[in-house]
Every structure is written in C-alpha cells, then in structure tokens.
Amino acid sequence: MATATVVAAGTKARTEQGSGIRPSGWIGFLFIAPNLLGVIAFTLIPLISVVVLAFTDWNLVSGLGGITFNGIDNFVAIARDPGFWHAIGLTLVYVVVSVPLTVVLGLALGIALNRPLPGRAVLRAIFFLPYIVNVVAIGMTWLMLMNPKAGLVNQVLDAFGVQPGWFASSHWALPALIVMAVWGGVGYCSLIYLSALQDAPRQLYEAADIDGASAWSKFRVITWPSLLPTTIFLLVTLIIGASQGFGLIALITAGGPGDATTTISYYMYQTGFQFYRFGYASAIGLVTFVGVLVLTLLTWRAQRGRALND
Amino acid sequence: MRRKRFSRREVLAGVGAGLAAAVVPGCSGGDGGRSGALQVWGGVPAASGPADVVKAFQEKFPQYKVNYTRFVNDDRGNLKLDTALQGGVDIDVYFTYSQGAMALRAGSGLAADLTDRVKADPDLQVFLDTEQPRSYIDNGKVKALATAREPFFVLFNEKLRQQAGVELPQSWTIDEFRATAKRLTTDKTVGTYTLPDVARIALGPNYWYDGNRSNFGDPHFEQGFRLGREMIAEGTAFPWTEVLSRHLDAYQQNSFLGEEFHLWSTAPFNLRYLYDAKKYPHDFKVAFAPSPTVDGQNWNGGSFSNFIMVNPKSPKFEAAWAFVKFWLTEGATPMLKGGKMPALGNVTDEQIVSGMLGKEPEKYFDLESFRRVVLTSDPKLATDTRLTGFPEISLAVKQQRDLCWLGEKDPGVAIREVRRLADAAIARNERRP
Numbered sequence: 001m002a003t004a005t006v007v008a009a010g011t012k013a014r015t016e017q018g019s020g021i022r023p024s025g026w027i028g029f030l031f032i033a034p035n036l037l038g039v040i041a042f043t044l045i046p047l048i049s050v051v052v053l054a055f056t057d058w059n060l061v062s063g064l065g066g067i068t069f070n071g072i073d074n075f076v077a078i079a080r081d082p083g084f085w086h087a088i089g090l091t092l093v094y095v096v097v098s099v100p101l102t103v104v105l106g107l108a109l110g111i112a113l114n115r116p117l118p119g120r121a122v123l124r125a126i127f128f129l130p131y132i133v134n135v136v137a138i139g140m141t142w143l144m145l146m147n148p149k150a151g152l153v154n155q156v157l158d159a160f161g162v163q164p165g166w167f168a169s170s171h172w173a174l175p176a177l178i179v180m181a182v183w184g185g186v187g188y189c190s191l192i193y194l195s196a197l198q199d200a201p202r203q204l205y206e207a208a209d210i211d212g213a214s215a216w217s218k219f220r221v222i223t224w225p226s227l228l229p230t231t232i233f234l235l236v237t238l239i240i241g242a243s244q245g246f247g248l249i250a251l252i253t254a255g256g257p258g259d260a261t262t263t264i265s266y267y268m269y270q271t272g273f274q275f276y277r278f279g280y281a282s283a284i285g286l287v288t289f290v291g292v293l294v295l296t297l298l299t300w301r302a303q304r305g306r307a308l309n310d
Numbered sequence: 311m312r313r314k315r316f317s318r319r320e321v322l323a324g325v326g327a328g329l330a331a332a333v334v335p336g337c338s339g340g341d342g343g344r345s346g347a348l349q350v351w352g353g354v355p356a357a358s359g360p361a362d363v364v365k366a367f368q369e370k371f372p373q374y375k376v377n378y379t380r381f382v383n384d385d386r387g388n389l390k391l392d393t394a395l396q397g398g399v400d401i402d403v404y405f406t407y408s409q410g411a412m413a414l415r416a417g418s419g420l421a422a423d424l425t426d427r428v429k430a431d432p433d434l435q436v437f438l439d440t441e442q443p444r445s446y447i448d449n450g451k452v453k454a455l456a457t458a459r460e461p462f463f464v465l466f467n468e469k470l471r472q473q474a475g476v477e478l479p480q481s482w483t484i485d486e487f488r489a490t491a492k493r494l495t496t497d498k499t500v501g502t503y504t505l506p507d508v509a510r511i512a513l514g515p516n517y518w519y520d521g522n523r524s525n526f527g528d529p530h531f532e533q534g535f536r537l538g539r540e541m542i543a544e545g546t547a548f549p550w551t552e553v554l555s556r557h558l559d560a561y562q563q564n565s566f567l568g569e570e571f572h573l574w575s576t577a578p579f580n581l582r583y584l585y586d587a588k589k590y591p592h593d594f595k596v597a598f599a600p601s602p603t604v605d606g607q608n609w610n611g612g613s614f615s616n617f618i619m620v621n622p623k624s625p626k627f628e629a630a631w632a633f634v635k636f637w638l639t640e641g642a643t644p645m646l647k648g649g650k651m652p653a654l655g656n657v658t659d660e661q662i663v664s665g666m667l668g669k670e671p672e673k674y675f676d677l678e679s680f681r682r683v684v685l686t687s688d689p690k691l692a693t694d695t696r697l698t699g700f701p702e703i704s705l706a707v708k709q710q711r712d713l714c715w716l717g718e719k720d721p722g723v724a725i726r727e728v729r730r731l732a733d734a735a736i737a738r739n740e741r742r743p
Contacts, residue, residue, distance in 0.1 A: 060389075061418040063396045147555050168551035170718055257554060258713040273385050275701050276414055 053282035060278050074283035084284060086259060087267035088291075090174060094263055095242045098181040103234055105182065106189020107227070113190060114197045124194070127187035139251040142180050143167065170260035173253050177261060180248060185241075189234055196230040197223070232303045236296050243292045264288050347375040348629045351391055351404040353383030354616075354648055362644030367636050374629045383407050395420050395621060402624040403633055405457075406617045410704065412446050412454060413697035415619065421453040422620040427631055428452050433639050436654065443515075443693050444614040444653050456614035457637055458650040461689040462506065462601050465566070465574040465584075468676060469594040470499060478679060479599045484508060487573075487602040488537065491546040494572040501546035502573035503562055504553075506601050507611050508534035514609040515692040518703055522740065524732035526725055530604065535714045535721035542715055550715035567592045575601065577612050578666055578684070579649035584675070585668025597676035598683040610689035614653050659685045699735030706731035 029036075057070045078084050113124055130138065145152050146166035154163055164172040204222045213221070246265040249255060255262035255270065262270070264284070272281030354360055356378050364376045381387040388411050394401060395415075406412045415421055428434045428445070437445040437455055446454035464487070466478060474494050479486065484505070491501030509517055509530040519525055541547035548571050552558065558565060563583040566574050567590050574580075583590045601610055618637060620630045642652040646665025651657075657665070662685060667675050694700075710724040719727075 059414060059418070061392050061396065061414040061420060063418070066418060143555065143557075148551050149555075151555075165551055165716070166555065168554040168716065170713060170716070256709060256712055257716055257718075258709045270705070273389055274705065 050282045050285050053279050054286045055283075056279040058279040058282075059276040061276060070279070074280050075287070077280065078283055078287060083259070083262075083267060084264075087262050087264045090260075090262065091243060091245075091264040094174065094178060094181070094245065095239055098178045098185075098242055099235060099238045101178075101182045102185040102189055102238055103231060105186045106234070107193050107231075109186055109190035110193030110197060111223075113194055124191065128191050129187065130184045131188040135247040136251060138180065138184060139248050142176075143252055146176055167253055168257065170257045173257060173260045177245075177248060177253070181242065181245065185238060189238075192230055192234060193227065196227050200226045228303055232299060235299050239295055239299065240292055243288065243295075347377045348626055348633055349377050349379065349400045349402050350633065351379045351381055351394075351401050353381055353387065353405055353407055354645070354650070355380055358648040359645035359650065363637060363641045366641050366644070367633055370636065371632060374632065376633065392420075398623065401621050402626050402630040403618060403620055406454060406619055407615065409694050409697050410701040412617060413448075413700060416446055416448040416453040419622060420619075421448075422622040422624070422627065422630075423451045423453065424455065424620065424631075424634075425450075425452045427635075428455070431635070433654075434635075440695075442614075442691060443695055446617060446695065454617035454619045455634065455638060456616065456653040456693070457618050457642060458616040458645065459614050459653050459655070459691060460577045460579065460612045460649070460651070461684065461691060462575060462577050462611040463683050464506070464599040464601060465576060466597045466599060467566070467569060467572050467594050468597050470494065470496075470569065470572050471597065478597050478676075480682070481600060482602045484511070484537070484602045484604050488541060488546070491541065491573055492544070495546045499569055500548050500571040502541070502575070503548050503558075503565065503571045504575070505534070505538055505541060505547065506575045508537060508604050510611050510692060511601060511609050512604040512607045514607070514690070515613075515694050516696040517692070518694075518732065519696045519698070519736070522736065524703070524729055524736055526729035526732055531728070532721050532725045533604075535711060535724055538711070538715050539717065539721055543717070550712065550717075554712065554716070563590070569594075575611070577649070578651060581649050581666050582647070585671070587674070595674055595676055598679040600683050600687060600689070608690060609692045611692070612689070613691050613693040615693075616650060616653075699732065699739040702735035702739075703728075703732045706735070 053067075054074060055069055055071065056067050057073070058067045109127060113120060113127070117123065146154070148154055148163065148165050148168055151166070153166070157163065164176075166172050166176040200223060205218060208218045208222060244265050245263060246269065249261050249263060249266045250269070253261040255266045265288075268281050268284045268288070271277050271284060350360075350364070352360055356364075360378050360380075364378050367376060368374065381391050388408070391401075391404060392411075392415070395404070406415060428437050434455075437452060440447070444456040444459075445452050466476075471478065471494070474496075476490060476493050479490070482490070487502075487505065491505075493501075495501040509528065512530040513525070513528065517525060517528075520527075525531075538547060542550055548558070548565070562574065562576070563580055565571055567583065569592075584592075584596055587593075601608075618634050620627065620634060624630050638652075638654055639656060642650065643657055643661055643665060645652070646657070646662060649666055651662065651666070659681065663671055663677070663680070667677075667680070671677060671680075706728045710719065710728045713719040714721050714724040
C-alpha cells in the first residue's frame with residue numbers, strides 16, 4: 001500500500017513537473033500569446049516557406065498553383081552562379097573588415113568613456129546617437145558628405161591629395177559603406193562594453209595594483225578575459241547584422257556602381273523582387289542562413305574556456 | 311474535483327488553430343470582403359488626373375461606382391499589387407507600367423483576355439496592330455491596352471540657346487546633336503544631361519533580341535556607350551560621377567531648372583515641372599526639337615505605355631470593361647496634366663496644349679516648336695513585345711553603362727559583358743515552362 005502511494009505520488013509529481021501544464025500556466029501563455037502569434041506568423045511560417053520554396057521554381061505572380069518542385073536544381077545553379085559567388089565575396093570583405101573595426105573602436109571608446117571625463121554622460125549619448133537615428137537620414141547625410149565634388153569629406157582629403165569617388169566609383173563604394181557601418185556601430189559597441197567594464201571584478205585590479213602590474217598586463221590578464229563573453233556577443237550580433245546589411249545599400253547604391261556593392265542580401269533582393277525568381281532567391285537565403293549559422297557557431301566555439309569566469 | 315491538464319502538444323495545437331482562424335479568412339480568395347464598387351489600382355496619384363477620369367465615368371454611368379487606389383510604381387509597389395492580385399484582394403482593373411511586370415502578369419493568369427471585346431469594337435481596331443503595337447498580345451490574346459503615348463523629344467533652354475546663337479533644329483543627326491551640345495557647353499552649363507538611346511533609334515522595338523539570343527552584338531549598342539563616354543570626357547554631357555552621387559537619374563528636372571545642363575532628351579511626363587514656376591522656379595522658356603536620327607533611322611525612344619488590364623477574377627467584368635473603354639475612348643483628357651497623351655489620340659490639339667502646358671503655355675513654352683514636334687509629327691513609337699528576361703537585361707545594361715560612363719570600363723568590354731549576361735538571362739528564362 002505504502003509502495004503504491006509512493007508510486008502514485010511520483011507519477012503525479014512527474015506529470016506536474018514534466019509534460020503537463022497546469023491550468024494556471026494558461027495565464028502565462030495568454031501573456032506571451034500576442035508575441036508568440038507574431039513570431040509564428042511573421043518569422044516561423046516565412047522561415048518554413050523559404051525552406052520549401054528553395055526547392056521550387058516559383059515566381060510569386062503565378063500564385064500557389066504555379067509552384068513546381070525542381071529538386072536541388074536551385075542549389076546546383078547557385079554553385080555555378082558567378083553573381084552569387086561575387087556577392088558572397090563582397091559580403092565576406094564587408095563583414096571581415098567592418099566587424100573587427102567596429103569592435104576594436106567600440107572597445108577603445110568604451111574604455112575611454114569608462115574613465116572620469118568631464119561631460120561623460122553627454123559624450124556617451126552622442127556616440128550612441130548613430131545607432132538610433134533613422135537609416136534614411138544617415139544615408140542621405142553620408143551621401144552629401146561623400147559627394148566626390150562638393151562633399152565635406154573630399155574637401156578635407158583634398159589637402160592630402162586624395163579624391164576618392166566614394167559611391168560613384170566601383171572601387172570606393174564598398175569602403176564607403178564600411179565606413180558608414182563602422183560609424184553606425186561603434187557607439188552601440190562602446191555602450192555594451194561600458195556596462196561590461198563596470199561589472200569587471202574590482203578586487204582583481206586591486207590585487208594587480210598591489211603586485212605592481214602594468215596597465216597592459218592588467219588589460220591582458222583581467223580586462224580582456226572579463227570582456228570576452230561581451231566581445232563574442234558583439235561579434236555574433238555584428239556578423240549576423242553585417243551579413244544581412246541591406247537598408248543603406250538599397251538606399252544609396254542599389255548594388256552599384258556595376259555590381260560593386262551587390263552583397264548577398266541585395267543579390268537575394270534583386271533575384272526575388274526584381275527578377276521575380278522567388279524559388280532561387282529562397283535557395284540563396286537558405287544557403288546564406290546555413291553559412292551565417294556556421295560562422296556564428298565557429299565564433300562561439302572559439303571563445304569556449306577563455307573567458308575569465310570559465 | 312479533478313482539474314484538466316493540457317499537454318504541450320495540445321497547447322501548441324490550440325495556438326496553431328487560433329492562428330489559422332485569424333489568418334485564413336484574411337487570405338480568402340472568395341468574394342469575402344468584395345465591395346460593390348469597381349476597384350481600380352493605378353500608379354498615378356488620383357489628383358494628377360485619375361480622380362477626374364473616375365468622376366466623369368461615374369457621371370456618364372451612374373449605375374457604377376469606382377474606387378481608385380494608388381500604388382507607388384516601384385519594385386515594392388508592384389510587389390504589393392502582385393501580392394494583392396494573387397491573394398484575391400478586390401481589384402477589378404489595374405495598370406502596368408513596366409514591361410517586365412507585364413510579361414509576368416499576362417503570362418501568369420493575372421490578365422483577362424480582351425481579344426473578343428477589342429475585335430468587336432470598331433473604335434479599338436488599332437489595338438490589333440502589330441507593326442506599332444499599342445497592346446500587349448500574349449499567345450495571340452490581347453491582355454493589356456496602352457492608355458498613353460509618350461514620345462521622346464529634346465528640350466532646349468531658350469534663353470541659353472539664344473545666348474549661344476544656336477539654331478533650333480527641325481531635324482538632326484546624332485552627330486549634330488553632339489556638335490550642338492558642344493556649342494552649348496559653357497563654364498556654368500553642361501551641353502546635355504545625356505544622349506538619346508542610339509541603338510533604340512536605329513533598331514526600334516525589341517532591339518535587345520535577335521532570335522533566341524540577345525542583339526548586343528549590333529554595333530549601335532557600343533556606339534551609344536562610346537559616344538556617351540566621349541561626351542562626358544569632353545565635358546559636353548553631365549559627369550556620371552555627379553549623376554550617381556546625386557541620384558540625378560530620378561531628379562533630372564532639378565538640374566535642368568537650375569540650368570546645370572542645357573539639352574534634355576525627355577518625354578511629356580516631365581513637362582509638369584516646367585509650367586509651374588511657383589513650385590519649380592525658373593525664368594526661361596523651353597523649345598522642342600525632335601529626337602536625332604541614327605544612320606538614317608528615326609525610331610522614337612518613347613513608346614505606347616501605361617497599360618490597363620482587367621483582373622480575370624473580377625466578378626464585375628462588364629463594369630470593368632465599360633471603365634476600360636471609357637478611359638481609352640473618351641475619358642483620358644484629364645490625364646494630360648500629368649503628361650499622358652491618350653494612346654488613341656482622341657483629343658484636340660488645343661486640349662493637349664491646355665492640358666499638358668498649364669495655364670500660361672506661351673510664358674513657359676515655345677508653342678510653335680511644340681506644335682511641330684509633338685502635335686503635327688507622327689513619331690515612330692517603339693513598344694516592346696518581346697520581354698524574355700527583361701528585368702535582368704535592364705539591370706545588366708544599367709550596370710555596365712554606369713561603369714563605362716564612369717570611365718572604369720571600355721565601351722567594347724562593357725557591351726560584351728551586357729551581351730553575355732543578356733544571353734544567359736534569355737536562355738534561363740526560355741528554359742522555364
């Protein structure tokens with residue numbers, strides 16, 4: 001009898017802790033329902049649709065009845081598509097140059113703003129401003145600043161005998177976009193670093209001071225390891241963001257001059273929304289998603305065991 | 311009392327069902343949500359003419375009510391229209407402006423077959439012409455009808471022309487165009503914005519295609535790229551670095567009004583900037599010259615355009631056809647203020663002058679040249695009917711032209727790249743079922 005009671009009690013406990021949901025749990029679901037419905041409708045269903053459409057030759061205008069499955073044809077075509085590989089190359093350059101630059105400058109700025117400077121709060125707000133300003137305003141401002149003939153940037157560079165064509169040059173358009181991306185991201189990075197720096201363990205710095213450690217030693221042994229999780233977070237989010245970079249390209253260069261700024265997201269947009277090759281564009285999206293996922297996992301894996309708390 | 315517990319699976323199923331209940335009715339392709347009024351979608355703002363067309367139609371046919379919805383005629387706006395058509399949104403009549411979108415819509419069951427109606431109507435026989443087509447015919451079926459004709463011409467800034475002592479040409483060649491641009495170039499004003507499409511003038515409609523390949527091997531394409539590049543290099547055409555960095559392609563009128571350049575090869579839709587000096591200040595008149603000829607050929611760069619189409623899913627076909635016919639045969643006069651000359655030409659010269667040139671035409675335009683170039687002459691309009699891979703080829707031409715005119719790519723190399731990309735696009739699109 002006692003055994004039976006114990007078994008029954010155990011089953012009940014498993015049910016409550018495991019697969020079942022108490023009616024009171026419904027209240028929780030009601031709270032998250034609006035967001036959950038939004039995620040399902042605008043993220044999950046489109047995501048599944050992209051995976052399905054990647055194996056079709058669909059052009060939207062032909063409607064659902066026009067969906068024809070074509071197996072792995074799209075992926076074979078991607079492998080042979082010079083436009084795709086060109087866009088991947090540009091995206092890699094954009095990511096590999098802009099992300100480390102943003103992180104390094106953000107870290108330097110974060111450390112500087114962590115010191116007792118006069119007007120520090122105002123400076124923090126100013127540096128964060130680009131992150132919250134509308135992308136159209138940013139784009140139009142930089143377009144004027146980087147006008148090859150009358151822009152402020154070239155008027156300054158003229159003193160050094162340099163006159164880049166910026167957005168009107170296939171050689172300079174991507175560097176110009178990288179400058180804008182770095183300018184837009186540094187403030188955000190510095191703010192995240194700032195909060196991480198304020199959480200850095202004071203006692204370790206005090207111990208290092210007692211041991212007579214140099215500033216560089218303290219940075220290398222205490223500051224950097226304590227900032228590593230933050231750095232990885234920033235790297236992952238910036239890599240994902242840069243891989244998806246679209247707004248400024250659509251606004252300023254439309255992928256040009258020529259195809260000098262046709263990164264993978266813009267190539268995907270052109271393929272889908274200008275050429276109406278939605279099946280092929282979905283396949284590009286899927287391949288890009290897998291690529292970014294692998295890159296993110298590699299970045300994540302690289303930091304394991306190196307953080308101060310690990 | 312025993313309280314019912316729900317498994318995760320049941321909870322997710324419930325959420326899914328709720329979502330489906332919320333979403334599915336919105337995607338209904340049936341008559342749910344259809345109104346009694348005729349729904350017309352177009353890219354021209356209602357105030358620029360369509361509202362007056364609708365008003366006149368409702369006065370003549372009081373039994374019909376029309377709602378006009380404007381979509382922005384860009385990639386996103388056209389996508390919105392396509393999604394709405396596919397999703398069963400209540401649209402009876404709509405307009406198509408780009409040739410690429412036309413081929414897709416007509417070939418994907420989004421355009422009703424109007425052949426019988428056109429054939430049966432004596433007023434509309436011109437839409438069956440295939441020499442200078444005013445309709446889009448898909449596999450022998452009329453799917454779209456042009457509502458406007460938009461001939462290209464060259465505008466002269468009269469003040470600057472007289473200062474330079476240049477005669478207003480009544481006919482000229484592309485070489486004379488170049489020489490004139492050179493004579494008009496000063497320290498402050500560039501001779502021309504750019505040059506007319508040389509290959510288009512020489513080759514006419516469907517000039518990108520040659521059988522089942524592209525036609526970019528024709529020397530006129532390289533001639534156009536080379537001439538443009540040379541004129542930019544000698545300072546008689548607008549520097550392409552400025553065009554790209556200031557996005558002038560979309561705002562040419564501002565530079566013309568600001569007298570940054572002189573000759574402007576353009577179409578009637580840009581005349582609206584020239585008769586409203588309060589909104590677009592300027593102190594000069596403009597005169598009209600015809601497009602130059604190339605090797606004796608005189609195809610006009612303009613075309614019949616602004617195609618009206620009927621949604622085959624429309625349950626109000628009779629009303630839709632009544633509206634289409636009204637627009638084509640008698641209702642399009644209000645569209646003149648936006649520079650849309652009726653495709654059937656069924657308006658008087660005076661209606662065109664007062665409609666397209668504003669309230670004080672003598673103040674801003676040289677009427678004699680306007681009458682000669684726009685009203686009296688009958689330019690050969692080139693409307694494309696072959697549209698395989700059209701968006702891809704358009705992009706390839708634009709990309710390579712930009713590189714060539716920036717001075718980064720030799721004209722021959724640029725055209726060969728266009729040819730390679732165009733051949734690939736045609737082959738890929740013709741493989742499709």
